[in-house]
Amino acid sequence: MGKLFGTDGARGVANTDLTCETAFALGQAAVKFLGTTIAVGKDTRLSGDMLEAALNAGIMSAGGTVLALGVIPTPAVALLARELHANGGIVISASHNPPEYNGIKFFDGEGFKLPVDLEQQVEDYAVAGGLPVADRVPGDAVGTVVPVENAVEIYIEHAVDAIKAQGVTFEGLTIALDTAHGASSLTTAEALRRLGADVTVINDDFNGTDINVDCGSTHLGKVRNLVAEIGADLGIAHDGDADRVLFIDANGNEIDGDMVEAACAIDLKNRGLLAGNTAVSTVMCNLGFVRAMEAHGIDVLQTAVGDRHVLQAMRDNGYVIGGEQSGHTILLRHNSTGDGLMTACQFISVCVRNGLSAAEAAGQMTRFPQELVNVRVADKAGLSGNEAIARAIAAAEEALGSDGRVLVRPSGTEPLIRVMVEAATNEVAAHHANAIAQVVEDELA
Template sequence: MARLFGTDGVRGVANTELTAELALALGRALARVLEERGGGQPRIVVGRDTRASGELLEAALSAGLMSAGALVVPLGVMTTPGVSYLTGALGATGGAVISASHNPPEYNGIKFFDPQGRKLPDELEEAVEGLVAEAGGGAGFVPPVGGAVGRRQAAADAGDRYLAHLRQVAGTGLEGLRVVLDCAHGAATPWAPAAWQAVGARVTVIHDAPDGTNINVGCGSTAPQALAQVVRQQGADLGLAFDGDADRVIAVDERGHIVDGDAILAILALDMAARGELAGNTVVATVMSNLGLERALKAAGLRLVRTRVGDRHVFEAMEQGGFVLGGEQSGHIILRRHAVTGDGILTGLALAAVMVRAGKPLSQLAAVVQPVPQVLLNVPVTRRDGWEEEPSIQAAIAAARQRLGEEGRILVRASGTEPLIRVMVEGDDAALVRELAESVAGAIRRALGSPAD
C-alpha cells in the first residue's frame, strides 16, 4: 500500500481517493493506537470545514472511531486551529479535522492531533497506517459490543471556549478598528466575524456563504485580490484573507497592498523583540521565505532559522530551540505561547494589536521587509521520485547556482501532495531570476514531464 500520510495528513479527491471506507478505517485505527498508547477509552474531538464531502467523511471517520470504542466529541464546522486548541482545552485523548485546507473544493483531507493539539508524530501516523493496511481493523481486533461501543459526547461550550481564547490573545484596544474579513466560504465563516466583533472592531465580511462547492474558489488567502478591492473601497484599516480551514492568513493594508506571511512574521518579530518577548531573538521560517525577511531581521539584530517546507517542521524547530515565533510565507504563522499550530484568526488579531500599539498603519509596518525578486514555478511531472538523480536536472541547477552567486538562492523540491516539482529562484536581478527559474524548469520538464508537455 502506498503511504497514506503526506506532509499534512491524508489528502485526496473526496469519494475517489479519500473514500468513506478509508475514513472509517482511519478512525478505527486511530482509536486503537491511542487506546494502546494511552490506556483507557479514547475521547476524540472531531471538526470539519465546509466542503460538501465533509459530512460524509465526518460520519465515516466517527463511525470508525466509535466502532473501536472511542467517544467522539463533534464540533461541526470548526477551524483546524480551533480543533487543535479544543483538543487540549477539553482534555481529549486526541483530535481529528476533516479539511483540505487551501486546496480546491473537490479535495478533502484528514489529519490527527495528539492530546496537546499538536499534529500526530510520525511514529503514531505510521502505527495508524499499519493498522489500516490490515484487513478488518488489524490482527487480533475484537470489535466492542453492547455498552462498550463508542458514542457521541457533545461539548456545548466548545465554541465559546475557542472564542474566549481568541479574545484573550487580542487583549484590548481594537475597538473601532475597521476590518474586512474574507472567510473563503470556509471554516472561518462562523468564527472570524464573531471573534472580531467580540473585540469591538467594525467588521465587514465577504465570501461568507459556503455552499459546499465554493470554498477557496476565487477567494481567501490564495486569491486576496477581491479583498484588496473591498478594503480600498471602504477605507478600511486592515483586510484579512483566510484559507479553507483558517490556519493561514494573508493581510491587506489600508492601501489595498498584499502583506504576506514573511512581512507578518517581521512585524510580529520586531514588536515582540521590543517588548522582550522574542525568545532567543529568533524567528523560524522555511526555506521558501524571501531573503527580504532574513535581511530585515538581521538589520534589527534578530536571527532567522530556516527549516524544510511544512508547518510541522517549523513547529519542531521552535520546540527544540525554545522559540516562540515561526511560520511560512503562505501565512501559516505559529505564536507558540498561544497555540501549537497556525491560527489565521489569532494571527490577524495579534497583527492588529501591533498596529494599535505602534500607532502606525499596516503599510508602514510592512515596509520593513523589502522582498527581493522571487519566482516560483510548478512543473507537472510523471513521477516525483528520483529527480535528484537526473544528471540533466542537476547540471541545470548547478549552472543556475553559479550564475546566481552568493546574493541569491535556488531551491528545487518535490511537492508533498501533487505530481509537481517546485522550482524557486530569488535574487536582486529580476530578469536573471526569471531566466534561471525557466532554465531549471525546462530541464525538469524535458527529463520528467509528460509527452504532452
C-alpha cells in the same frame, strides 16, 4: 485502500479517494493509538457530515467517546483537544482545496500534529482494515457522541483574551474580511468585533459546495476590492479551515506570511519575548525575510518545506514563532498549530501597539522578486548528483552573489522539479530561473 497520508493528513476527492470505509478505519485507529476520547471537528464541505458519521462510528465501535465540535476551524480542534483534556483531535477538512475534496487530520492530546512514525502506524492500521469485527466492543460497551455546545465560543474567547492581556483594543479600525465560505465564518468576525473593530465580512455563508471557490486566501481579488470599497485599514482572508491567513493593506497590496512573521518577530524581540532570539521559517522563505531579521539582530532557522518541519524545529529548540510564506504562522505561546485567527489578531496588535499601519508593519521586510518555474520530469530522483544541473545552479549563484538566491528541489507530491530564484529585479530572477529550468528539462524530462 492504498497509502492514505500525504504531507498534511489524508486527503482526496470525498467518496472516491477518501471514503467512508477509510474514515471508519481511521476512527478505530484513533482510539487504538491515541486513546478513548477524541475531539472531532469539520469545515463546511458537503461531504463533512458523511465522513464525520463514518469517523465517529469507527471511534465508537472501538469503545471511544466523540467530543463533537461541529463546524469549527482546524486550529480550534487542536486547541480544544488540549482544553477538553481529550486524548486526541481529528479535523475533517481539505484546507484550501476545492469543495469536492476532503481530508482527515490528526492531533495528539496536546494539540500537536502526530509524529511521522506514529502517523505511519495509524495509516498502516487503517490500510489493514482497522479493528477486526471479532475484537470490537459489544453493543453494551460502544462509545457515544457528546456534543460540545460551546466549542466555537471557547476558541473565540481564547483569541480575544490573548489580545486583551496585551492591553490592546481594535477600536477605530475598519477591517474587510473574507472567510472563504469556510469554518472561520463562525469565528473571525465575532472575535474582531469583540475587540472593537468595525468588520465588513464577505463569503461568510456556505452551502457545502462553495468553500474556497474564487474567494479567501487563494483568491485575494474579492477582499482587495472590499478594502477599496469601504476604505478599510486592512483586509483579512482565510482559507476554508482557517489555519492560514493573508492580508491586504489599505493600498491594495498583499501581505504574505513572511511579512507577517517578520513584523511579529520584531515586535516579540522588542518586548523581550522572542525565545532564543530566533524565528523559524522554511528554505522557501523570501530572501527579504532573512535580510529583515538580520537587520534587527534576529537569527533565522530554515527547515524543509512544510509546517510540520517548522513546528518540530520550534519544539526542539524552544522557539515561539515560525511560519511559511503561504500564511501558516505558528505562535507557540498561543496555539500548537498554524492559527489564522490568532495570527490575524496578533498582527493587528503589532500595528496598534506600535502605531503602524498594516503597510508600515509589513514594510519592515522588503520582499525580493521571486521566480518559480516547475519542470515536469520523468524521474525527479535524477536531480541528485546531476552535474549539468549543478553547474547551472552554481553559475546562477555566482552571478547573483549576495543579491539573490537559488533553490532547486523535487516536489514532494508531483513529478516536478521546482526551480526558484530570487534576485534584485524580476527580470534577473526570471532569467536565471528559466536558464536553470532549461537545463533541468534537457537532463531529466
